[in-house]
Amino acid sequence: MIKPVETPRKITVKGSPFEQGAAHGRLARPLIRQNIKLMEEVLEKSSFDRSEFWCRLKANFEFLTRTEPELVEELKGLAAGAEIDFAEILFINIPLFFVFNWLPQECTMVYFGPRATADGRSYLLKNRDMGFNLEHVILTREYGDNRSVIELNGAGIVTYPGNGLNSEGLALATTGVWSRRIPITLDQSRSCHVLLNSHLVLEKCSTVDQALSYLREVPRMNGLNLILSDKNKAVAVELTRDGMVVEDCVEGVLFRSNHYVAEELTHLNQTEEEYPSTYRRYERIAEYVWPRMGRLAFQDMLLLAQDHKHGPVNCICRHGTADAPSKTIYSSIIVPEDEQVWTTLTNPCESMLAASLSSLT
Known part of the structure; x- marks a missing residue:
């Protein structure tokens, strides 16, 4: 009998920004992939212009690279630990979808x-x-x-x-x-x-x-x-x-x-x-x-x-x-x-x- 993989919901990370990201990515890998899939499905249903979206996302990544290099290192660690393409990690971390009111948080x-x-x-x-x-x-x-x-x-x-x-x-x-x-x-x-x-x-x-x-x-x-x-x-x-x-x-x-x-x-x-x-x-x-x-x-x-x-x-x-x-x-x-x-x-x-x-x- 195959037992389901249990993903921890409480995660502790330490070390450099890259190491913190890598540990987070490794421990929460199934959940991260599920979140990416979910957000991509929402994007597919949107009428927003895809090329403009990715152009804006790339521009914001360049801003983060200039101003918050340690944050970018953590994002790279996340991609490595989760074994996921870096662009997908950027997609869920640069919240353009909220600004365009696709996924409002009502808290x-x-x-x-x-x-x-x-x-x-x-x-x-x-x-x-x-x-x-x-x-x-x-x-x-x-x-x-x-x-x-x-x-x-x-x-x-x-x-x-x-x-x-x-x-x-x-x-x-x-x-x-x-x-x-x-x-x-x-x-x-x-x-x-x-x-x-x-x-x-x-x-x-x-x-x-x-x-x-x-x-x-x-x-x-x-x-x-x-x-x-x-x-x-x-x-x-x-x-x-x-x-x-x-x-x-x-x-x-x-x-x-x-x-x-x-x-x-x-x-x-x-x-x-x-x-x-x-x-x-x-x-x-x-x-x-x-x-x-x-x-x-x-x-x-x-x-x-x-x-x-x-x-x-x-x-x-x-x-x-x-x-x-x-x-x-x-x-x-x-x-x-x-x-x-x-x-x-x-x-x-x-x-x-x-x-x-x-x-x-």
């Missing part, structure tokens, strides 16, 4: 700070929602200078983790902002990151203030939302192509879905009629957290991650329909004080089952 993130929690700890939740089943891994990087980073990302992808934590205590989560009203200039592919590379934030920065300085300078084609926290502060960042608006964590909680909240950026959003899901999820978090301020706990993060109010499409734990296929493909909670990242690589309601002698809500 939710929530931060509880020490002022808001019963135990004085902080918690950062990220639900990543996609319209396709991208296979993910939990990647721990160990660097030679005793630094380490934990990232949640698609297998074979190192350029846009959805959330992560480094050993200096900097935690990060992201959500995309998807709107036809946001201008995108394709010619910038030769001089900008397609999306913010959140891996580089965790690798290069130790504090929220350092991350904010990095975000002010790094060139990018598009914006997104971030929550950043360290041992002393937390902020929500609404990032655009040309600037950013920062919200300090004054009340003890922060949360975002897939639209801008800052008044000066709301003209870029889709309307509630056009994109009800992002507004319903945001409203649901506010409805849940504000009455519980000062009493919030890890269990509340679990309950929010599994929340189905306004479902199946407009809820935090999403299951998708034929007309709105986005579903939650992972849920992850960072506990910075304990240097822990808790993750389920599926709908959280299906893998975190709770029983209680009193109401869970």
Whole structure:
């Protein structure tokens, strides 16, 4: 009897950038090949001009080669370890498909700070929602200078983790902002990151203030939302192509879905009629957290991650329909004080089952 090959979902890599990539590629080889096949199938169904796509991808690779040579070495290691053509690794790591709105990520993130929690700890939740089943891994990087980073990302992808934590205590989560009203200039592919590379934030920065300085300078084609926290502060960042608006964590909680909240950026959003899901999820978090301020706990993060109010499409734990296929493909909670990242690589309601002698809500 042939036993199925089990691919680890928790991967630890160390060494040079090439060695880290090679270990990732070797350990997650079946998942990486599956992700490439999946994205190629999506590309085949798209009406976008193929020659222009590959021209833009090549231009962005040349930008990365000039500005982030160690990242390029890691991508080369990935290709070698996975025994996959380098062009296919570039295809899944240079996220042009998101910019062209083929594969939007519709995610939710929530931060509880020490002022808001019963135990004085902080918690950062990220639900990543996609319209396709991208296979993910939990990647721990160990660097030679005793630094380490934990990232949640698609297998074979190192350029846009959805959330992560480094050993200096900097935690990060992201959500995309998807709107036809946001201008995108394709010619910038030769001089900008397609999306913010959140891996580089965790690798290069130790504090929220350092991350904010990095975000002010790094060139990018598009914006997104971030929550950043360290041992002393937390902020929500609404990032655009040309600037950013920062919200300090004054009340003890922060949360975002897939639209801008800052008044000066709301003209870029889709309307509630056009994109009800992002507004319903945001409203649901506010409805849940504000009455519980000062009493919030890890269990509340679990309950929010599994929340189905306004479902199946407009809820935090999403299951998708034929007309709105986005579903939650992972849920992850960072506990910075304990240097822990808790993750389920599926709908959280299906893998975190709770029983209680009193109401869970």
